[in-house]
Amino acid sequence: MLTGKRILLIIGGGIAAYKxxxxxxxxxERGAEVMPVMTEAAAQFVTPMSVTALAGHPVHRDLFDLGTEAEMGHIQLSRSAxxxxVAPATAHLMARMAQGLADDLATxxxxxxxxxxxLAPAMxxxxxxxxxxxxxxxxxxxxGVRFVGPNAGDMACGEHGLGRMAEPLEIVAAIEAQLGAGxxxxxxxxxxSxxxxxxxxxxxxxxxRSSGAQGTAIAAAVAALGAEVTFVTGPADVAPPSGVTVIPVETAQQMFDAVHGALPVEAAVFAAAVADWKVDGASDQKIKKEAGGLPPLSFTENPDILASVAQMTTGRPALVVGFAAETTDVIAHxxxxxxxKGCDWIVANDVxxxxxxxxxxxxxxxxxxxxGVxxxxxxxxxxxAQRLAARIAEALA
Structure with a gap:
């Protein structure tokens, strides 16, 4: 809860301002007091009257409002929260912040x-x-500025990718985490991942064939709820989230070692797509293509990371969550x-x-x-990821 907390909300000029x-x-509804500030461009997307009605405080817009400047109101406003x-934090507003400009009330x-x-970027x-x-x-x-988002998804401009502002509940979770209330x-x-x-x-x-997107999203979601996150990731297509401890690995054995080195933890979520087998005695030189047949390859099993943690007799996490990527009989498998494996939950999907x-x-x-299911x-x-993170928080409460 955020009872008694004062949030100075600066609304930037982007379509995501409606959020x-x-x-x-x-x-x-969580008990926070919200003091709204709008940039000139923000008023093109949401009305000051709507913001005032919901916030219960008048919108601040003008740097040179003589009624407040007599007492250096803009200084007091920024320090009383x-x-x-900042939501949405546009590219323009981020640039002005980075350069230390102060050419309107928001900056x-x-x-x-x-x-x-x-900041909740949107662009x-x-x-x-x-x-x-x-x-x-x-x-x-x-x-020292903290960020929530941006997310990947469809945008008002018709394109798809990173740039969508985080959803309101994600921002609330990040605020709670920032204020020690997650x-x-x-x-x-x-x-x-x-x-x-x-x-x-x-x-x-x-x-x-894993991009790492789901595991990355889960790490970001639990971090937004205030968790101290250790993120062990293979060679993923997506960048790791900010605000977490990242341990990059390449092989299953390296992931196994990194996981056990990160224990103890209260919860472990195994979203990585770990290869079940590896070549027994991989060559240290490139295998040449030669006429007369294929090179013989023998395989051996990789360590079972999920089972090794789920079946620990001492120091086992209170909650162990596995993933099951299936193509047939998803629920049964x-x-x-x-x-x-002995884990508490399995998150299954049809891939x-x-x-x-x-x-x-x-x-x-x-x-x-x-x-059940x-x-x-x-x-x-x-x-x-947000829904799973909320369930994890509920289970660990």
């Missing part, structure tokens, strides 16, 4: 404050990926896997090529536990 109305409502939140508040700042995918924006991101992070505050959570690569020779390897889930943007999962609707992987 701030829901954000204000969610913050107030427990947290400054002046941000420059004059000694209060923590949380076109090309703008987010542009080197200038990434430089500004790095500058702001080094200045439901996973003080809990340690281990998340594995991505594929593993098992060498055949120095240039060839065996791997699974996943239920059998849960019993065989048949027709579903587009493996490497895609969405997921449709079944949560299997002692309570929960069929979750198809949704964005970020949404799956």
């Amino acid at each position: 701030t109305l829901e954000l204000i409502r969610r913050l107030r 427990d947290l400054l939140v 002046t508040l941000l420059l004059a404050t000694d209060t923590p700042v949380l 076109n995918v090309r703008m987010w990926e542009h080197p200038a924006t990434q430089r500004n991101l790095g500058t702001l992070q080094s200045d 439901p996973l505050k003080g809990k340690r959570v281990l998340v594995t 991505g594929p593993t690569h098992e060498a055949i020779d120095p240039v060839r390897y065996i791997a699974n 996943a239920t059998a896997k849960r019993a065989r 048949s090529p027709a579903t587009g889930i493996m490497g895609g943007r969405e997921n449709a999962v079944h949560l299997i536990s002692d309570s 929960e069929d979750w609707p198809r949704m964005a992987k970020d949404a799956v």
